[in-house]
Amino acid sequence: MVFLIQQTLTYAIPLMIVALAGVFAERSGIINLALEGIMIFGAFVGVLFVKYMQEGSLFTPQSGQWLLLITMVVCGFFGALFSLLLSFSAVSLKADQTIGGTALNLLAPALVLFLINVLAKQNVLRIPQSSATWFMIKKSTLGIPKDQDIGFFGELFLNKVYLSTYVCIILFVVLSILLYKTRFGLRLRSCGENPQAADSLGINVAKTRYAGTTISGALAGIGGFIYALGASGCSSTGEVAGFGFLALAVMIFGNWTPGNIAFSAILFGLFKCIAASYATIDLNGDGVAWLAQIGVSSHVYRLFPYLITLIVLAFTSKKSRAPKAEGIPYDKGAR
Amino acid sequence: MAKRNSVSPLLQKNTRPTFFKREGTRTVIASLVSIAIGMALGSIIIILVAAFNDSITMKSAWEGVRLVFFGIFSTGRNALGGLTFGFNAVNIGDMLFRATPLILTGLSVAVAFKTGLFNIGAPGQFLMGTAATLYVALSIPSAKVPAALIWLLAFLAGAVAGALWGSIPGLLKSLLNINEVIACIMTNWIAANLVTWFFDAHNELKNAAESGKIGYVCKTSSNGVVTSKLFLDKIFPGSQVNGGILIAILIAVIVFIFMSKTTFGFELKTVGSNRYAAKYAGINDKRDIVISMAIAGALAGCAASLYYLSGNTEFYWSTYQTLPAVGFNGIPVALLAANNPLAVIFSGVFMSMLNISGLQIKNLTTYNEYLTDIIIAIIVYLSAFSLLIRMLISGQFKLFHKKPKLPPQPEEPPALDDAASGKEASA
Numbered sequence: 182m183v184f185l186i187q188q189t190l191t192y193a194i195p196l197m198i199v200a201l202a203g204v205f206a207e208r209s210g211i212i213n214l215a216l217e218g219i220m221i222f223g224a225f226v227g228v229l230f231v232k233y234m235q236e237g238s239l240f241t242p243q244s245g246q247w248l249l250l251i252t253m254v255v256c257g258f259f260g261a262l263f264s265l266l267l268s269f270s271a272v273s274l275k276a277d278q279t280i281g282g283t284a285l286n287l288l289a290p291a292l293v294l295f296l297i298n299v300l301a302k303q304n305v306l307r308i309p310q311s312s313a314t315w316f317m318i319k320k321s322t323l324g325i326p327k328d329q330d331i332g333f334f335g336e337l338f339l340n341k342v343y344l345s346t347y348v349c350i351i352l353f354v355v356l357s358i359l360l361y362k363t364r365f366g367l368r369l370r371s372c373g374e375n376p377q378a379a380d381s382l383g384i385n386v387a388k389t390r391y392a393g394t395t396i397s398g399a400l401a402g403i404g405g406f407i408y409a410l411g412a413s414g415c416s417s418t419g420e421v422a423g424f425g426f427l428a429l430a431v432m433i434f435g436n437w438t439p440g441n442i443a444f445s446a447i448l449f450g451l452f453k454c455i456a457a458s459y460a461t462i463d464l465n466g467d468g469v470a471w472l473a474q475i476g477v478s479s480h481v482y483r484l485f486p487y488l489i490t491l492i493v494l495a496f497t498s499k500k501s502r503a504p505k506a507e508g509i510p511y512d513k514g515a516r
Numbered sequence: 517m518a519k520r521n522s523v524s525p526l527l528q529k530n531t532r533p534t535f536f537k538r539e540g541t542r543t544v545i546a547s548l549v550s551i552a553i554g555m556a557l558g559s560i561i562i563i564l565v566a567a568f569n570d571s572i573t574m575k576s577a578w579e580g581v582r583l584v585f586f587g588i589f590s591t592g593r594n595a596l597g598g599l600t601f602g603f604n605a606v607n608i609g610d611m612l613f614r615a616t617p618l619i620l621t622g623l624s625v626a627v628a629f630k631t632g633l634f635n636i637g638a639p640g641q642f643l644m645g646t647a648a649t650l651y652v653a654l655s656i657p658s659a660k661v662p663a664a665l666i667w668l669l670a671f672l673a674g675a676v677a678g679a680l681w682g683s684i685p686g687l688l689k690s691l692l693n694i695n696e697v698i699a700c701i702m703t704n705w706i707a708a709n710l711v712t713w714f715f716d717a718h719n720e721l722k723n724a725a726e727s728g729k730i731g732y733v734c735k736t737s738s739n740g741v742v743t744s745k746l747f748l749d750k751i752f753p754g755s756q757v758n759g760g761i762l763i764a765i766l767i768a769v770i771v772f773i774f775m776s777k778t779t780f781g782f783e784l785k786t787v788g789s790n791r792y793a794a795k796y797a798g799i800n801d802k803r804d805i806v807i808s809m810a811i812a813g814a815l816a817g818c819a820a821s822l823y824y825l826s827g828n829t830e831f832y833w834s835t836y837q838t839l840p841a842v843g844f845n846g847i848p849v850a851l852l853a854a855n856n857p858l859a860v861i862f863s864g865v866f867m868s869m870l871n872i873s874g875l876q877i878k879n880l881t882t883y884n885e886y887l888t889d890i891i892i893a894i895i896v897y898l899s900a901f902s903l904l905i906r907m908l909i910s911g912q913f914k915l916f917h918k919k920p921k922l923p924p925q926p927e928e929p930p931a932l933d934d935a936a937s938g939k940e941a942s943a
Contacts, residue, residue: 214697240797266897276901279634279697283847284897291889298884299565299572422837426701433698483836487705491688494699498692 183336190346191411192451195220195404198349199428200435200442201356202400207437208360208374210386212508214282215267216401217425219260221403224409225293226259227252228417232308235315236288245315246344249410253345253403260402261395263289268394272387277511286425294419305418312415315434318342341421344510352403356396357439367392373504376511386511401425427453430490436501437500454484542853546905549566549568550898551866552854558584558891562883580881584891590880607876609748609755611868613826616760617642619864620819621846623771624682624812626855630775632788633806637685637700638816639843641678645817646831646840647711648677648735649824658740666741667825674821675814679767681707681805682813690802696809699764704843708836715833722833732830747757760822765861767818772857778941784808816843848892867892875914 206213211339213219216360230252234240240248267285270276297306320327320340331339360366371379376386382471408421435442459482535541559581566577579599583590588611620637628635641943653670687697691933715721715733723729726740736742775781786794787804795801819842823829849867853859874888898905 270897270900274901274904276904280851281897282899283636284893284900287844287848287896288890288893291886291893293882295561295886295890296565298886299882301571331572384549420838423701423705430698433695478713480709480716480836484706484709484713487702487709491694491699491702491706494694495688495692498694 183333185454186337187341188454189447189450191450192453192457193447194346194349195408195411195424196428196431196449196453196485197353197443197446198407199401199404200446201353201439202404202429203429203432204362204402204437204439204442205356205393206397207432207504207507208373209369209395210376210504210506210509210511211268211271211388211397212278212282212388213264213267213394213397213401214279214429215264215285215289215425216428217421217423218282218400219263219398220405220408220421220425221289222263222338223256223260223405224336224421225297225405225417225419226402227256227406228306228308228415229300229408230255231315231415232306235309242310242315243245246318249316249344250348253263253348253406256402256406257399258402260405261399263402264398265391266436267398268272268391271394271510272390275512280510283434290419297417297419305416307414312410316343316345316410316415318344332370343407343410345410349403349407352400353439353443356400360439365392370504372511373506376506377502377515380511380513384413390511400514404428427486427490432493433501433503434490434493434497436497436502449486449490452489456482456485529643533848542906543856543902544859546902547852547854547859547863547899549905550895550902553898554891554894555584557894558887561890562887565883576881576883579606580877580883580887583873583877583880584887587876588869590873590876593880605752606755607872609757611865611872612748612752613756613758614868614871615865616764617819617823617842618845618849618867619761619764619768619861620822621843622849622853622860622864622867623768623846623857624815624819625846625850626853626857626860627684627771627775627784627815628808628812629850629855630788631784632791633686633689633696633701633805633808633812635685635809635816636697636811636844636847637682637703638699638812638819638846639839639841640704641682641813641816642820642840642843643704643707643711643835644681645674645678646824647714648817649674649821650721650736650831651714651718653736653741653825654734654739657737663740663742666739667743670736670741670825671818671821674817676817678817678820679810679814682809682816686806686809690805704839707930708839712834719926723830729830731832731834733833734829735830736825737827741825743822743825756828757828758826759776760826763822764818764864767815768857768861771815775857816846819846832940845892848896848899851896851902854902870942 199220202219203213203216215340232249234248234252263285266288267278267281270281270284271278294304297304300306318339318341320329320331323339325331325339353471360369368379368384371382371384371390372386372389379389380386404424405421408424409415409417412422427449428446430446431442434445459479517557562580562584563574563577566572566574566580582599586601588607589604590607591600591602591604594600601681608745621642624638625635635928649670652673653666656666657670658666681703685694685696688699689696690693721733722736723734725734743758746758746762748754748759748761772842775785783794783799784804784807786797786799787801787808791801794804823842824895845867849860849863852863852866870888870891871885874885876882877887878885
């Protein structure tokens with residue numbers, strides 16, 4: 182059970198944070214289809230940064246948690262930088278946002294694979310030392326003897342977890358408050374609903390949209406690194422298995438509101454977790470992997486998250502409330 | 517957008533616009549500018565990498581730059597180790613071979629674009645077409661049925677499978693108003709899983725004869741089903757080219773005639789320009805969206821058919837984690853061609869030329885083939901604001917004006933605004 186929940190969180194946390202990235206862009210009026218590309222880029226930057234830091238021996242496994250935090254900041258910065266390409270074309274040049282996003286989705290894997298091949302002479306970039314010893318919080322990290330019983334919640338929250346999970350949850354809460362309880366958040370949302378009205382009240386639509394997309398890029402960059410950390414052992418291969426697109430679906434499913442997004446991210450994380458490790462999940466601890474025994478093909482589990490997305494969208498599309506002005510370049514003169 | 521009657525009243529009738537003012541000319545120039553910038557930036561990346569990487573000399577960087585532009589004419593290295601260039605029949609034949617599926621996926625994306633839909637689902641349609649084609653081509657015994665008939669059936673099966681798969685996002689869009697981009701992405705991954713599942717369950721289709729090929733499906737040539745070479749192998753000896761390229765060109769011409777000369781094609785374009793105006797004019801917009809996506813799917817399915825019926829291509833069936841790049845590359849092909857079916861032929865050939873250049877770069881220098889993918893991505897990025905480039909060319913828009921006077925409304929609405937259909941992104 183502990184394993185199931187932790188594994189679910191491995192997938193749910195990047196989905197949640199990247200879906201929130203989508204919210205910030207779309208609430209400001211920009212469709213950020215480039216989430217996938219920014220994630221790929223963020224994952225690459227993070228892995229590369231960790232690689233150089235480990236090689237430069239500035240950090241030791243004992244100070245690994247600090248390195249993790251710094252890497253997240255670096256990924257956020259480069260993710261934001263990369264997303265400027267999108268906001269430049271979408272806000273300043275008023276170009277088509279879907280195509281701009283698609284271009285970034287094509288650019289990120291190409292650039293990343295090009296650089297990985299130049300740097301590592303193969304299609305995957307790995308860090309020289311194990312990410313588990315450096316970044317994973319275990320009992321020993323906290324000074325607890327290995328065989329001491331720390332209870333269900335202790336096992337769940339303190340053993341074999343990443344600090345990034347908690348950082349992301351805090352970030353998620355803080356940014357949700359920012360979006361709903363501050364002046365900046367209100368202005369950002371107004372630019373996604375009715376930019377003309379916002380402009381008439383003296384809000385700089387272009388700047389606000391830049392801000393929204395930049396926050397979005399930073400979050401997606403962090404999300405990409407966390408995906409690489411949790412799901413692929415801190416390596417970069419120029420893809421994130423469609424997580425960016427899945428996060429878009431989570432965002433739509435969550436109806437562009439943080440609370441629902443957190444819920445749907447956990448749901449999708451659970452599906453992903455089942456697909457990845459259904460053969461070893463032991464729900465009641467009797468040593469029987471129940472899901473593997475009922476004889477459903479593994480393909481069904483793998484297909485499930487995508488199928489369920491379509492079905493859910495089919496049922497909720499009538500009720501969904503997208504920001505009204507998303508995807509439309511702001512034109513001062515338009516009525 | 518080829519032939520919308522959008523010439524301003526001043527230019528109508530007797531005054532035919534001068535060469536540089538013509539819509540078509542501007543579109544072509546905009547595309548060429550995008551290509552030039554893309555290649556230039558690619559070259560800059562090559563040089564930058566060499567500058568920051570001690571193991572790469574400037575000499576090999578210069579070789580890389582030359583291959584970016586002239587890779588198609590590369591004939592390897594001479595005895596002194598210098599690059600040689602000239603007519604390379606294998607390269608050009610392979611270019612035409614690889615252009616075949618690209619032209620068709622490009623058409624697929626273009627037709628959907630014209631109806632205001634962004635068909636990012638071409639990879640999924642391609643995969644479904646692949647499965648159907650291979651199943652038909654391999655399971656009908658060629659001892660009993662003539663190979664040509666099997667070929668035709670397999671080709672049609674691919675088209676039908678693609679059409680059915682493409683119509684799913686179309687139906688979701690028209691009936692439930694689900695954004696087609698999200699629906700297409702989901703159907704892509706569902707297709708990848710379904711196809712893997714299908715071949716996982718059909719062991720008789722897998723290549724068990726050759727060792728190390730267990731992950732692959734048999735070539736269609738193992739059943740004697742192969743696209744005719746149509747004497748193209750005489751012109752380009754040693755290359756993979758076959759009659760498929762001619763079929764692709766033929767299909768492009770048919771799509772062009774269909775889109776620009778028939779009532780139904782006009783209907784589709786009307787829906788693409790303004791769905792609500794089309795509805796007002798009595799056009800069944802919901803039906804047209806489904807049909808457009810079905811046509812797009814059929815074209816992507818045809819791409820898969822022609823690619824795998826060539827007989828010398830193998831399909832790696834455990835594809836649930838990857839989507840075929842040729843499907844996504846239909847997007848740049850269509851954008852570069854400004855969605856004109858005839859121009860798609862040229863942009864498809866151009867994209868596959870970049871592919872060949874990429875292989876030459878990989879084989880002859882320390883760089884790798886992903887460089888050309890970067891160039892393609894840059895071209896797509898630029899085509900997002902090709903309208904701006906077009907305005908720059910015609911002098912309607914100046915870069916260095918702090919506050920430009922509002923330019924007269926461009927003669928053509930932003931070509932792809934409808935495609936994004938921002939309002940409906942809600943899904």
